[in-house]
Structures are given as C-alpha cells and as structure tokens.
Amino acid sequence: MHRQLAFSAPPAIETDMIxxxxxxxxxxxxxxxxxxxxxxxxxxxxxxxxxxxxxLAAADAPxxxxxxxxxxxxxVAGVLAQAPDKAVSQKLMPVSVGLTADGQPxxxxxxxxxxxxxxxxxxxxxxxxxxxxxxxxxYESTARGATLAAGLQxxxxxxxxxxxxxxxxxxxxxxxxxxxxxxxxxHGLVALHGAHVVPVGALGLTAGRSTHGHRFEAVQDPIVxxxxxxxxxxxxxxxAVIASFDERRAEIALQLQAAADAVGGGVRAxxxxxxxxxxxALVERPKVLTCQFEQEFLAVPQECLILTMxxxxxxxxxxxxxxxxxxxxLIVSNIAPADARAVIEGNERVVRPxxxxxxxxxxxxxxxxxxxxxxxxxxxxxxxxxxTQGERVERVRAIAKGIAGQLFAAxxxxxxxxxxxxxxxxxxxLMTCVDNAALLAKTDxxxxxxxxxxxxxxxxxxxxxxxxxxxxxVAMAIEDHYKPxxxxxxxxxxxxxxxxxxxxxxxxLVGMFGIGNLPTGERDPFALRRHALGVIRMLxxxxxxxxxxxxxxAAVPAFGDKIADPTAALADFIYERLAGSLxxxxxxxxxxxxxxxxxxxxLSLVAQQLAAVRAFAQLPEAPALAAANKRITNILKKAxxxxxxxxxxxxxxxQAEQDLYAQMQTIVPxxxxxxxxxxxxxxxxxxxxxxxxVDAFFDDVMVNAEELAxxxxxxxxxxxxxxxxxxxxxxxxxAA
Numbered sequence: 001m002h003r004q005l006a007f008s009a010p011p012a013i014e015t016d017m018i019x020x021x022x023x024x025x026x027x028x029x030x031x032x033x034x035x036x037x038x039x040x041x042x043x044x045x046x047x048x049x050x051x052x053x054x055x056l057a058a059a060d061a062p063x064x065x066x067x068x069x070x071x072x073x074x075x076v077a078g079v080l081a082q083a084p085d086k087a088v089s090q091k092l093m094p095v096s097v098g099l100t101a102d103g104q105p106x107x108x109x110x111x112x113x114x115x116x117x118x119x120x121x122x123x124x125x126x127x128x129x130x131x132x133x134x135x136x137x138x139y140e141s142t143a144r145g146a147t148l149a150a151g152l153q154x155x156x157x158x159x160x161x162x163x164x165x166x167x168x169x170x171x172x173x174x175x176x177x178x179x180x181x182x183x184x185x186x187h188g189l190v191a192l193h194g195a196h197v198v199p200v201g202a203l204g205l206t207a208g209r210s211t212h213g214h215r216f217e218a219v220q221d222p223i224v225x226x227x228x229x230x231x232x233x234x235x236x237x238x239x240a241v242i243a244s245f246d247e248r249r250a251e252i253a254l255q256l257q258a259a260a261d262a263v264g265g266g267v268r269a270x271x272x273x274x275x276x277x278x279x280x281a282l283v284e285r286p287k288v289l290t291c292q293f294e295q296e297f298l299a300v301p302q303e304c305l306i307l308t309m310x311x312x313x314x315x316x317x318x319x320x321x322x323x324x325x326x327x328x329x330l331i332v333s334n335i336a337p338a339d340a341r342a343v344i345e346g347n348e349r350v351v352r353p354x355x356x357x358x359x360x361x362x363x364x365x366x367x368x369x370x371x372x373x374x375x376x377x378x379x380x381x382x383x384x385x386x387x388t389q390g391e392r393v394e395r396v397r398a399i400a401k402g403i404a405g406q407l408f409a410a411x412x413x414x415x416x417x418x419x420x421x422x423x424x425x426x427x428x429x430l431m432t433c434v435d436n437a438a439l440l441a442k443t444d445x446x447x448x449x450x451x452x453x454x455x456x457x458x459x460x461x462x463x464x465x466x467x468x469x470x471x472x473x474v475a476m477a478i479e480d481h482y483k484p485x486x487x488x489x490x491x492x493x494x495x496x497x498x499x500x501x502x503x504x505x506x507x508x509l510v511g512m513f514g515i516g517n518l519p520t521g522e523r524d525p526f527a528l529r530r531h532a533l534g535v536i537r538m539l540x541x542x543x544x545x546x547x548x549x550x551x552x553x554a555a556v557p558a559f560g561d562k563i564a565d566p567t568a569a570l571a572d573f574i575y576e577r578l579a580g581s582l583x584x585x586x587x588x589x590x591x592x593x594x595x596x597x598x599x600x601x602x603l604s605l606v607a608q609q610l611a612a613v614r615a616f617a618q619l620p621e622a623p624a625l626a627a628a629n630k631r632i633t634n635i636l637k638k639a640x641x642x643x644x645x646x647x648x649x650x651x652x653x654x655q656a657e658q659d660l661y662a663q664m665q666t667i668v669p670x671x672x673x674x675x676x677x678x679x680x681x682x683x684x685x686x687x688x689x690x691x692x693x694v695d696a697f698f699d700d701v702m703v704n705a706e707e708l709a710x711x712x713x714x715x716x717x718x719x720x721x722x723x724x725x726x727x728x729x730x731x732x733x734x735a736a
Contacts, residue, residue, distance in 0.1 A: 017078050022051075022148075023228035024156065025066070025073035026202070027188030033069070033167050033281035037245050044074035046162045051076060052171055055145045066243040068284045070213070075228060079193060083604045090116065092385070095128060095135040095166040101146065107711015113139070122727030123230030137589060153200045156191075158232050160202055173204040180204055181586075184468025195227040214284050218334055241284040249280040252332055255288035256316055259330050263290060266321035269330055272310065279314050279332045287336040291315075291348045297355040302507065303459050304358040304449060311453075313347070313352055341675030361448040369468045370461065373443040378447065385515045386562060389442050392507065395558040397438040400503035401603065402554045404547055407499060430473070433496045437477035440465065441500060444478075458482045477501075484534050491538055498538055502551070505531040510555045513570045514563025520722030532577040539603040547601035550575065575599065582610070591617070594733035612680035614728045621691035622734065628694045629725060632718050632734035633661070635703060644712070644722040651713040656700035660693040661717060668724045680728045687725050694721070 024047060027339040044065035051057040066073035098109035103114075105123060113122050116139060127138045146154075172179045180186075180203050189205035191198040195688045196614040201206045210222040215241040225231055233242045237335060242248040252277065254497060280286075297305060302325035309315040311331055316330040331347045333340070378390035388390065407428050444450045444461035462479035466472075473496045480497030481504050483489055492498045508531050512518070519528050539546060551566045575596055582592045587610055595609045616622055636643055652658045667689055674683035704719065705711045725731055 014606040019078055021077040021228045022076045023192045023231050025071055025190040025211055025725045026186055027071050028186045028293050029184040030069050031184055032166055033278050034065050036281035037277060038164055040065045040072050040245055042129055042164050043159050044071045046159040047074050047078050047155050048160045051151060054151040056080050056146060056148060056151045067245040068241060068243055069282060082147050085142050085145050088141050088143045090139045092139055093135040095137055109335045121574060144243060149199050152191060152198050156202050158202055162295055178204060190225060192225060192228040213241045217285060217506060222271060242684045245280060248286060252280055254287045256330055259288045259290050260318060261690040263318060263328060263536050269316040269318055272444050275310050283334040285336060287333045287338050289331050289333055289344050290328060291331055291344050292397045293355055294350055295327045297359060298327060300359045300362050301463050303353060304455055307453050307455060308354045308358050313351055363454060365447040365449055365464060366467050370440045370443040370464050371421060373446050373716050376446040377442055393439060393442055396503045396507050397435060398558040399507055399555045400434050400499050403433050403502055404499045430496060433471060433473040434499050434516055437496055437500045438503060439476050441481045463547060484537060491541060493522040498542060502535060502538055505534050506555045510566060511559060513566035514559060525592050532574045533581060534580060536578050536603060543604045548603055549601055590734055597730035597733055608680050609728050615681045616684040617734055619688050624695060626734035628732050630735040632722050636722060637717060639715050643715045643719045645716055645723055647717050647720060651710055654701045656696040657717060660697045663690055663693045664721060684728055
C-alpha cells in the first residue's frame with residue numbers, strides 16, 4: 001500500500017540565494033512500462049522549457065531526466081530564485097486620441113492607464129513612436145521577474161498537463177471528496193532549489209524533501225533528501241533505486257552480457273532493444289539471474305518459445321553460437337536476495353506452463369494439413385466490403401498468377417530440378433509453387449498457435465508446410481509473403497516468395513483504394529504506406545523487370561464489381577512514397593522531381609535515371625539546357641496537345657533552325673541508342689552538345705510565326721527536341 005507522504009512546513013528560500021540547481025520529483029504508483037521513458041523525457045523537457053520561458057533558467061540548461069517504475073523526476077542546473085526584471089513596452093493608442101492639443105491626457109488615456117494600474121503620474125513613462133502611418137503612445141514600465149515559487153508552479157502544471165499519458169486515471173484524494181486525473185495515483189512531490197524546498201503543489205500534494213526508495217530493499221524509509229544534487233546518490237545508497245532510466249538500462253545490459261559469458265559456449269542473450277527498454281521500466285534495482293527449462297521443449301519451433309518468453313514473461317532467451325535457442329534464459333529480478341534459488345525456481349515454474357501450451361498448440365496444429373484448413377478461411381471476415389479471407393485468397397492467387405507469368409518469362413528462369421534445367425519444366429514448377437503458396441499463405445491464421453501469437457503468422461505456416469511435405473519454395477514463400485514487415489526488414493528470399501508478397505500487398509492496396517479506405521494524416525489502420533513501400537522495395541532492390549502501371553491494372557479485375565478502379569489514385573500514392581523514400585536516401589528533391597515527373601514504369605531503373613540526372617546537372621551546359629527545356633515546355637503547353645513532332649525540312653528557313661535540326665540528326669540517334677541500352681548518363685551527356693544550337697535557335701528564330709505552316713513546323717521541331725531530351729527525366733525541373 002502507498003501512503004500519503006507527510007511533510008513538515010517547508011523552509012523558505014533565503015533571499016540571498018540567487019542561483020542553484022533544481023530537483024523536482026513526482027512519486028507515483030507503478031507507471032505503464034512501455035510509456036515510461038517517453039513520460040520521463042517529456043516531464044523533464046517541458047519543465048525546463050517553461051522555466052526558461054519565464055527567465056528562471058537557460059533554454060539549454062543542463063538537464064537530467066529520471067524515470068523509474070514509481071517516479072518521474074528532473075534535475076535542472078542553474079535555476080534562479082527570481083527572474084530578472086524586464087522592460088515592458090505596451091502600445092496604448094494614437095497620440096491624437098490620448099493627448100489634447102496642449103499635450104494633456106484625455107479621459108480615454110487616463111482610463112487606459114488606470115486599467116494598467118498606473119495613474120496620471122505615469123505620464124512621464126509615456127513614449128511617442130511613429131509607425132509610418134501615425135504617432136502612437138507607448139507605456140514604458142518594468143515588470144518584476146517571476147519568483148521561483150510562482151514560476152515553478154506554472155511550469156509544473158504545464159509539465160503535468162502535457163505528459164503523453166497513454167490512458168488517464170481518475171482517483172480520489174485522501175479527503176474523500178476531491179479527485180484528480182493522472183496516469184497513476186501520485187503520493188509524493190519533491191521540489192528542491194539547492195537545499196531549500198520550493199512551496200509548490202500538484203495533484204493534491206504539497207512539495208517537500210522526502211521520497212521513498214525500493215519497496216523491499218530500501219535501507220531507509222522515507223528518504224530525506226539533503227539537496228537537489230544528492231537525489232540520485234541518496235536513492236541509490238539509501239533507497240536501493242537507480243533513478244536514471246539510461247543508467248538502469250546500461251546496468252541491465254552489462255549484467256545480461258556477464259550472465260551469458262558465465263554460461264559459456266558462446267551463448268548470447270537475444271538482442272531486443274524494445275524488450276530491454278520495457279524491462280528497464282519494470283525494475284528499480286536490477287539483478288540478472290540465469291534459469292533453464294526442460295530440453296524437450298526445444299522440439300517446438302524456437303520462434304514460438306522465444307515469443308512466449310519475451311512477450312509474456314519479459315525473459316531474455318539465450319541463443320547459441322549459430323543463433324539456435326538453448327534451454328537456458330535470463331531474467332531481470334527487481335530484488336537481489338543473498339540466496340536467489342527461490343527466485344530462479346519460481347520463474348522456471350512460471351515459464352513451464354507457457355512452454356507446455358506452445359508445445360500443445362504445435363502438436364495439435366500438425367494434425368491437420370494446411371490444405372484442409374482452406375475452407376475455414378471462408379468463415380473469417382476480412383472486410384465487410386471486400387468479403388472473407390477465403391475470397392481474399394482467391395484474389396491473391398489470381399494476381400500472383402499474372403505476376404508470375406510476366407516475371408518468370410522475363411527472367412528466363414533457370415532452376416535446377418532433379419538434375420534438369422529445362423526452362424518450361426522450371427517455369428511450370430514455379431507457377432505451381434506460386435499458386436500453392438498463394439492458396440496456403442493465410443491458412444495459419446486459423447491455427448491454434450497463430451491464434452495465441454498473431455505475430456507468428458507466416459512463420460508457423462512455413463513450419464506446417466514443411467510438416468505437410470510441401471516444397472521448400474512453397475514453405476519459404478508462405479513465411480516471406482508478409483515481408484517486408486517494417487522499415488529495414490529483409491525481402492522475400494526467392495522469386496516464388498517475391499511474387500506472392502507482391503500479390504498480397506497489391507491486393508490490399510487495390511482493394512482498400514478501390515473502396516475509398518485511404519490513409520489519413522496519422523491513421524493508416526491497414527498499413528497502406530508500409531505496403532506501398534514494400535512494393536517499391538521489392539521492385540527496386542530485386543531489380544524486377546515489371547512495370548508498376550501494368551501491375552496495378554492487372555490486379556483490378558480480381559475484385560470483380562466490389563471496387564471502383566483506383567489505379568490513378570493508387571499510382572499517385574505509390575510515386576509519392578517513392579519520392580519520399582528517395583529524398584530520405586539523400587537524393588536532391590529537384591533530381592527526384594525531374595525523374596518521377598515522367599512516372600517511370602520500371603521502378604528498378606529509377607536509381608540509374610537519378611544518377612544520370614545528377615551527372616548531367618554537373619555539366620556546364622546543364623543550366624542553359626534546363627532553362628531552354630522549361631521554355632520549350634511552356635511553349636508546347638500553350639500550343640495545346642496537337643503538336644506534331646515531325647519536321648518538314650523545306651520549311652526550315654532560318655539558319656539557326658536548320659543548324660539545330662542538322663545537329664539533332666547527328667546527336668539524337670546516338671543518345672537514343674545509349675538510352676535504349678540503359679546508359680542514361682551517357683545519353684544525357686550526348687544531348688548536352690545541343691546547347692549551342694538551342695541557344696542560337698531561341699536568339700534568332702521566332703517560333704510563333706504569323707505563317708501557320710511555318711509556326712507548326714517550328715513547334716514540331718521543338719516537340720522533337722523535347723521528346724529526345726526528356727526520356728530520362730523532365731530536365732525543365734532542374735531549372736532554377
């Protein structure tokens with residue numbers, strides 16, 4: 001049970017204390033572990049920000065944020081007992097309104113001054129300022145700097161109000177009548193400026209200098225803090241608490257490494273930053289202990305055992321040198337008894353039923369084949385407008401079949417099967433694998449194991465596929481079709497998995513866009529942004545010879561009349577994601593805009609196009625050609641869509657247009673050949689030789705000639721030039 005802390009009357013801050021370090025602590029019941037670090041950082045950050053806004057601390061004052069399961073605290077260095085006074089200038093009214101002709105104050109001015117707490121004597125503090133339109137009266141005064149008591153009270157209220165609390169609790173105070181809202185019931189407040197208590201309050205509490213340490217292992221309770229700077233040391237020495245989140249985390253990591261080293265054999269604790277953060281938020285005095293379970297459980301897929309130990313028990317599994325799970329694991333205890341056997345045995349006893357459940361689920365699931373589970377998907381609703389998972393599977397199969405036909409034919413796949421390399425046999429085999437994988441990819445959703453651990457979808461499907469005797473290509477595709485699951489995740493390992501993964505993501509994207517279920521600013525419940533980036537990564541990083549518009553168009557028929565055609569909006573969405581991804585990779589926005597303005601169908605070629613544009617931009621001819629290209633674009637836009645790129649040489653009357661045409665006949669064919677071979681950089685560099693004739697053309701030739709035939713011919717020449725120069729990118733986007 002927590003009890004309300006009893007505080008004696010706080011001593012007043014001495015008037016001769018000008019500056020000292022400040023410590024503020026909220027002592028509360030156990031805070032939500034996944035939010036603890038964020039709560040601690042926010043509490044400290046807003047507190048300093050608000051003190052700085054009132055002139056009581058520097059905006060960059062050294063700051064220490066403390067966060068443990070039962071406290072949020074902050075230490076701010078160099079805080080003033082009172083902020084400096086500051087000059088204040090307040091605009092009153094125009095001189096013509098505030099003063100009479102002989103310079104005496106009008107009733108309106110006297111009323112305004114009275115409202116500000118100043119009388120007629122304040123006339124000496126008035127200033128006249130001309131703002132360019134009229135002469136105005138300003139009242140010049142000095143505002144008394146905020147005291148720390150008042151300033152900290154405001155800062156504390158603001159820090160509490162701005163905490164990123166996942167879910168607010170409402171609880172009663174000890175008077176039985178009042179209630180407050182906070183993340184957890186608060187039982188103590190400390191506010192020390194140096195060694196002096198700052199008289200502030202919050203959440204029904206009055207600040208003092210006492211706090212509490214570890215529930216069971218504190219040497220002293222309560223802990224009476226000497227001053228702001230002794231907080232962390234006193235909590236550690238007297239309270240058996242490491243108050244700093246970062247220090248506690250580092251201590252746990254150190255102990256985990258030491259415990260793994262003590263086990264020997266090259267074992268290591270599983271690397272999981274999120275688990276380490278969560279455990280850090282659960283303990284105040286960490287003690288790592290080594291436990292074990294029966295080796296018979298290792299027959300269960302290690303992903304299941306690892307997940308149940310991490311998610312349910314917050315344990316750290318130990319992995320062998322090859323990444324295989326061992327029968328030992330590490331726990332982080334919140335107590336450090338002299339004899340830890342009881343703690344170890346208790347945790348071993350607790351984990352055993354969890355592992356037994358996983359084994360039971362695994363054994364039961366293997367009694368049914370994945371194929372036999374397909375009919376169950378017809379009973380699982382996917383979306384009320386898009387039908388069941390069974391219907392979804394059929395759509396994925398249809399989309400995957402179309403992708404596989406394009407991909408395997410384009411790649412001229414060679415895959416050894418039973419000693420043969422016959423292309424048709426290989427293609428038939430892979431097509432069959434794709435169809436089987438697409439059919440079975442979602443069947444593990446109706447297994448007991450995935451019902452208990454949804455995070456294992458795909459992973460368990462692969463295990464069950466192997467158990468059913470299906471080819472490795474099918475098993476791997478079932479596991480990989482969810483990839484990439486997150487930023488930086490690996491991609492499907494083989495082409496069968498790539499095809500099914502593409503089909504699965506395209507089915508989701510086309511379906512959701514087809515019913516108008518689009519992501520908003522912060523909401524994306526179907527992870528459409530992630531799916532779009534997954535499609536982009538697979539097309540680009542696997543260098544797939546597939547065209548995005550064709551992929552989108554081919555996916556639409558699988559939905560029948562359930563959706564409206566979303567390909568235009570969806571294409572925009574995917575190109576926007578691609579643009580953002582490329583900018584994050586360091587490509588200049590201008591270069592990205594130039595390439596993506598052409599909506600390249602083959603995303604796998606975009607990197608080469610960007611490299612070509614970057615090389616072109618370094619050429620001395622680039623600025624002039626980009627500007628000319630922009631001018632040509634505007635001319636053609638005004639001329640409308642009917643401009644014919646053909647040129648009648650007999651209508652080339654000016655020497656400049658004849659020279660441009662002649663140069664194009666020499667240069668453009670070479671650039672086209674280089675473009676066709678994929679040498680985009682050389683193609684653009686070849687076209688750079690047109691700078692001089694292009695400049696001369698615009699200097700000497702009137703494009704919009706009065707004679708219609710002449711005008712159309714010149715527009716045709718410019719259209720031919722525009723088409724030739726903008727095959728790699730829209731060069732006009734490079735113009736300043």
